[in-house]
Amino acid sequence: MSDVAPILVAGQWRESKSGDTFRAENPVTQEPLPGAYPVSSWEDCDAALTAAAEAADQLLDVSPKRLQKFLLRLADLMEENRAAIGQLAHQESGLPEKRLAGREMERTTDQIRQAADAAADRSWKQISIETKRDLRSLFAAIGPVAIFSPNNFPLSWNTISGSDFASAVAAGNPVIAIANSAAPGTTKVLAELARQAAQEADLPAGTVQLLYRLNHADGERLVADARIGATAFTGSTAAGLALKGAADAAGKPIYVALSSVNPIVFLPNAIREQGEELINRYGNVCLKGTGQFCTQPGLAIVIDGEESRGMIAAIKAKFDESTPGTLGSKKTLDNLVAKLETLKQAGAKVISDESKPKGEGYSHPNTLLQVSGADFLQSAAALQTEAFGNAALFVVCQDVAEAKAVIDALHGQLAGCIYSSTDGADAEAYAVLAPRLRRKVGRFMDDKMPNGMPVSIGMGHGGPFPASGHPGFTSVGIPNAMRRFAVLQSYDQARHDHLPEELRNKNPSGQLWRNIDGEWTTGDIAEG
Template sequence: MTTHPVLIAGRWREAAASGRFSPDNPATRSRIDQHYPISDWSDCDEALDAAVIAARQLRQLPAEQRARFLERFADKIDAAKVELAELANRETALPKTPRLAEVELPRTTGQLRQAAAAARTGSWAQPTIDTALNIRSQLAPVGPVVVFGPNNFPLAFNGIAGGDFAAAIAAGNPVIAKGHPAHPGTCQRLAELALAAQIETGLPAATVQLIYATARENGLRLVSDIRVGASAFTGSRSAGLALKQAADEAGKPIYLELSSVNPVVILPGALAERGKEIAREFADSCLMGTGQFCTNPGLVILPAGEEAEWFIARVAELFSRAPAGTLLGAGVESGLAAAIATLCGAGAKRVTGTGMADDSRYSLPNALLRTSGEQFLQHSRRLQTEAFGNAALVVVSADSEQTRAIIECLEGNLTGTIYSHSRRDDEAEYSLLEPILRDRVGRLLNDKMPTGVAVSPAMNHGGPYPASGHAGFTAVGIPASLRRFAKLECYDNVREQRLPPLLRNQNPDDGWRLIDGSWSQRSIL
């Protein structure tokens, strides 16, 4: 069987490859009989050269053209729904319905369409005009963007179709997608659709490019190459931090979305008032998608006592009763097992999950672990190990002061949640803990599990290091996510006809601009 081609400079061609790989079907633990190349540096090099040309060409084209591309691409994904769900299901074992076809795919196309709208008005670029001094500035495309998609969202975070892709294109940049080796077939099909949309809307040849895999050193070389504008990575902490180091040394921006245990603090009043309800919410949220979400609640902190015991017993029952889902791949399975071993090595006790695994697929029993607040404080670093998958750790805190100390030990996380009594019973405790938790998380929730990440302008899917590489940016939410792939460009005394459209006196598309300190949609007369 032949090796699938890569998409470089507008055409599918044989890769310059040092090797090849085949993805697994996680539901059967068997190799899928398809071969994808591990590209040499020469593929990356050629993609970069082509992307530089595309970046220049894109800057000359109206934003409307990028918007039409994003919409056309979304339409094609919608039309290929059944096929894409089947492909992605085979490579990831995520359910075709509702997950892939009815949740993730509409999210993907919704993001592309929102990004199109943002590109069209230009509000995302925050055009800023000082009429008295005739100084004008806006965010402008940063240059070729390399996107490394994760394993857990083969559509909505795919490097060639997901949130980072949509944001980078909408901001005016070509994308070099590094497909995830767990679902190369899905990447390839999405890239075919993207290429078709690119051709139909007349975008430059190298606007979208796809490489499946590279050697580690070539990934590092890619994000630090002089031709790159910026990179985006969603995945494991170790891989992400290695890329960050390479990019930092070269002075290249890289946006990371890394591991997070997403602490959930249950205050005494809430536990007493509705512990049963919260136990169900937690179990559902934690096992959804076999726990393979960036915002999976992996760490629950609650006050010791009968109610805590009851809560743990209730969750244990739900965990034991629920079927263990299929994990995304061999790496996820071994990583989860290793993380659980680390947690147990640091003193966590298994409450559930000691049973036999199902050897016919990648799967581990739903694992609930518990530890005391005292133990957590003694081994706080190891007990914050992310167990990516269907596992969670409950920390039983002795008292309010210990809860505070536990939260003070937390690393940067994407989210942090506080459940409190529906009336004012927990208010004093909330006021005490909130500032400490607030400082450590990107998104703070009340009375709601963090798993859902709405594509809202107000969303923050990011957080303090090491949850992300820069706490000022979000990977989800339009228009904010576009601003990662931009640089600030100022025009001082530049003649009107030479200005980019958004900075001319005439407002081209009713977008918002900051004119002399006030936001408006008006033109300057």
């Protein structure tokens, strides 16, 4: 038997039909990690699709309680294996093992448990009933969901344990997970736990399936396949656009998260008021985890003046003093170098010390850039390129009007923030800028860094393109993230005993919120 890892298809670990393989690498030591993983051929994809389609049918008869049981058990199993998972994820990502086994694990299992409860309470179905003409609608499972994930949060965004996975399964869909190529080992361990949990909950065999990597053509074929319900993709713009093009052409929903620089505005009186604390917080959030998170506020907008000059100088010092962290892979490093080059070519100047030694493994000097508002407006598209990693760009504007123009020139972004003083001295500038920034972002913050991202009913992790592919959805937050993997199904004068339980006159749990004739209630419908 070779050392090539098996794929998980139709509930069984089996050999890939493909002979092609890849290996992961430790980004700190730059050494290959043990074990080879298959690059699947279409034959593997086809087998997974067939099993997923069968599972989708079978899941129609699986109770919400069993989905809940599966997800709760998965969360428990992950925590039981916390140390081993943390260690493996650390080896594959270079991120601190303690954080992975600790906060990252807890965020992930909390997310899974929230999804478990949402599966059981069924509020995501958003039931709408008009009694007079007997029209009743609900959201229902969309069918097999393909998930492509990043590795900057090796657990909470993992293709097996992350938000896409939890919300797709909680909405009653089977998942075809495609591992991040940097994290095949972590993903395999999570899939083993998911398989065990699925067996204990007696879920259909094809509910959770795992492939490690696809070539581009097979990826595009997969997301456009008739058996697919929807796709979720978080990752590079080029790969995401290719998959989006294929899925769009086939009329298959695809939710992509491509890039975001998460603009953050520091108004002068906020800088004066919050001083060093603000500088520390911004410096930390830019460099934490080597800056590798999708809400890193990499584009800072300030008004030229004593306050902003002082802030930029202090941030530069912080960038120069801090030891650069390790990036998740060679690809991440290469991408950062290329994107910084794009920014420089477009007129941004590096103001941090480029001669500082790098950190361990795949690492790059902390890089702070600066550009004037006027120059930004000359090359706005290039200057909002996301340099994913430990880098940030200050845009120094002449005045509030120029800052407004800079914001108006932004593409869609995941998050945006304005720091303004509490004494009202920034109120006028805030009133000009906030409505402009609001429409560019999915999540808007006052006086807060965007890195914390609670899993909450009020969370919005999306925004206009290219932050996401459709600004009406969120990829984080239960139950709203589940709506991505749902279809709207209406029943027009169906016989009462033909209706799904949730739409019948009697409230199935006595606790399910339903909109009946425009009023939300947990009550029954009076029999006519």
